[in-house]
Amino acid sequence: MPELEHKMHIGDLSLFYDGFKALEDINMKVYCRRITALIGPSGCGKSSLLRCLNRMNDLVEGARVEGRIELDGEDIYAVGCDLTHLRRRVGMVFQKPNPFPMSIFDNVAYGPRLEGRKGRGDLEEIVERSLRRAALWDEVKDKLKQSALALSGGQQQRLCIARVLAVQPEVILLDEPCSALDPISTQRIEDLLAELKDSYTIVIVTHNMQQAARVSDFTAFLTIENQGEPGRLVEYGETEEIFTRPRDPRTENYITGRFG
Amino acid sequence: MEPRKDFHQQLEEMYLELLRMSNRCLELIDDTRVAFLDLDGEKAERIIAADEEIDDMRYSLEESGIELIARQAPVAVDLRTIIVIMRLAQHLERVADLCVNISKAIINLSGHASLSSWIKENMDEMFKRSARMLSCATQAFRDRDLTLAGELNEMDEKVDRINRAFLTGFDRDSEEELELVVRVVLISRFIERIADHAVDIGEHVRFLVTGSVQEGD
Numbered sequence: 245m246p247e248l249e250h251k252m253h254i255g256d257l258s259l260f261y262d263g264f265k266a267l268e269d270i271n272m273k274v275y276c277r278r279i280t281a282l283i284g285p286s287g288c289g290k291s292s293l294l295r296c297l298n299r300m301n302d303l304v305e306g307a308r309v310e311g312r313i314e315l316d317g318e319d320i321y322a323v324g325c326d327l328t329h330l331r332r333r334v335g336m337v338f339q340k341p342n343p344f345p346m347s348i349f350d351n352v353a354y355g356p357r358l359e360g361r362k363g364r365g366d367l368e369e370i371v372e373r374s375l376r377r378a379a380l381w382d383e384v385k386d387k388l389k390q391s392a393l394a395l396s397g398g399q400q401q402r403l404c405i406a407r408v409l410a411v412q413p414e415v416i417l418l419d420e421p422c423s424a425l426d427p428i429s430t431q432r433i434e435d436l437l438a439e440l441k442d443s444y445t446i447v448i449v450t451h452n453m454q455q456a457a458r459v460s461d462f463t464a465f466l467t468i469e470n471q472g473e474p475g476r477l478v479e480y481g482e483t484e485e486i487f488t489r490p491r492d493p494r495t496e497n498y499i500t501g502r503f504g
Numbered sequence: 505m506e507p508r509k510d511f512h513q514q515l516e517e518m519y520l521e522l523l524r525m526s527n528r529c530l531e532l533i534d535d536t537r538v539a540f541l542d543l544d545g546e547k548a549e550r551i552i553a554a555d556e557e558i559d560d561m562r563y564s565l566e567e568s569g570i571e572l573i574a575r576q577a578p579v580a581v582d583l584r585t586i587i588v589i590m591r592l593a594q595h596l597e598r599v600a601d602l603c604v605n606i607s608k609a610i611i612n613l614s615g616h617a618s619l620s621s622w623i624k625e626n627m628d629e630m631f632k633r634s635a636r637m638l639s640c641a642t643q644a645f646r647d648r649d650l651t652l653a654g655e656l657n658e659m660d661e662k663v664d665r666i667n668r669a670f671l672t673g674f675d676r677d678s679e680e681e682l683e684l685v686v687r688v689v690l691i692s693r694f695i696e697r698i699a700d701h702a703v704d705i706g707e708h709v710r711f712l713v714t715g716s717v718q719e720g721d
Contacts, residue, residue, distance in 0.1 A: 453579070454577050457579065487579045487580060488579070488580060488583070488584075488715055489580065489714070489715030489716075490580055496580050496581060499579050499580055500508070500578070500579060500580050500581060500582045501508030501511065501512075502508070502512070
């Protein structure tokens with residue numbers, strides 16, 4: 245692995261849902277201003293791992309982690325960690341676009357308002373900047389007061405990305421952000437991610453292996469050996485290596501579709 | 505259950521077709537050897553006619569490869585297999601072309617009464633060695649055998665040596681006419697090129713197995 249600055253460090257991470265061990269001994273670094281893709285079969289724990297990165301799993305009853313996850317060297321599971329602050333720094337975009345039932349403007353201004361930013365001019369600037377950054381501005385600039393629910397699925401997903409960008413995160417987590425989108429909208433999101441990685445550290449869970457191959461710099465392959473066993477990290481490396489000459493035969497079997 | 509069954513079946517068909525193509529080329533080389541030793545112009549004509557069949561095999565393999573790349577987005581060993589099969593088909597097609605070139609020279613030579621035993625023995629040796637190399641190269645591809653692929657370079661040196669012998673070995677004071685000498689040297693050079701294709705196939709086997717484009721990478 246190259247000598248790159250890392251943003252997050254996952255060390256000996258295991259995740260439990262009550263008695264069930266969902267992840268075991270995950271060790272990996274998430275590199276600064278790079279796109280890291282998490283791939284693997286259903287149930288391997290890739291979405292669970294993603295949700296550990298901003299403690300979304302805390303919302304699941306009975307969820308418990310062992311090990312460490314550091315953000316800029318600080319353990320996010322340490323006692324006294326400010327969860328609101330953490331989730332502002334590590335934003336999340338979900339599988340299904342989930343705009344709030346309010347106007348486009350208010351969707352993007354929602355986070356900054358919660359942070360106490362009230363000035364109209366200030367908010368207008370944040371909204372425009374975020375929508376531009378999310379490659380949505382030109383399509384919605386004349387209808388900012390319209391309901392976000394009237395947008396197409398692809399536009400809604402970019403709005404959700406704009407909403408995350410509005411609070412100036414450092415890491416963006418995306419959980420299968422394109423699985424409900426058509427190919428053109430998917431391409432827009434992929435182009436957008438390529439632009440955003442100049443400024444943000446991005447982690448994406450995707451079922452679409454070709455998407456991982458297209459957009460990511462690093463790929464982590466997780467799998468479960470047998471039903472009921474925890475997900476483990478099999479191979480982690482530069483995407484080019486993973487998709488041209490994976491080291492582990494389990495990775496090769498999975499990406500070439502020989503997975504049983 | 506294998507999720508990409510159809511795709512892997514098509515890949516397997518390409519692989520088997522390439523092995524058939526290689527076998528066909530080995531037959532052609534042997535036919536060319538016999539045609540040369542007997543200076544059999546009619547046999548040489550049949551070898552020239554067979555070239556179209558080999559060309560078709562190559563085009564068909566290339567079309568299959570392009571289709572699989574476009575429709576199946578292959579990665580890792582699957583992608584390498586398709587690329588290598590397409591490259592090998594090109595080499596084999598060139599081998600058949602060289603048999604055609606040799607056959608044309610045989611037709612031109614068929615007016616001559618006979619060849620000296622020195623020419624016959626060395627040429628026979630060269631044909632057999634080149635065919636053996638192509639057979640080993642194909643086997644290395646089939647078994648993904650890096651050791652066997654690595655032995656091709658050494659095998660090639662012996663073919664090169666005989667080829668050089670043809671350049672320098674003719675007795676300048678002998679009666680052998682110039683046209684014969686030129687054609688024999690030309691044929692020797694064509695066979696030496698067949699051996700080179702076998703060496704190249706060995707290189708592609710290395711890429712297939714290791715994924716490295718450059719030697720020692």
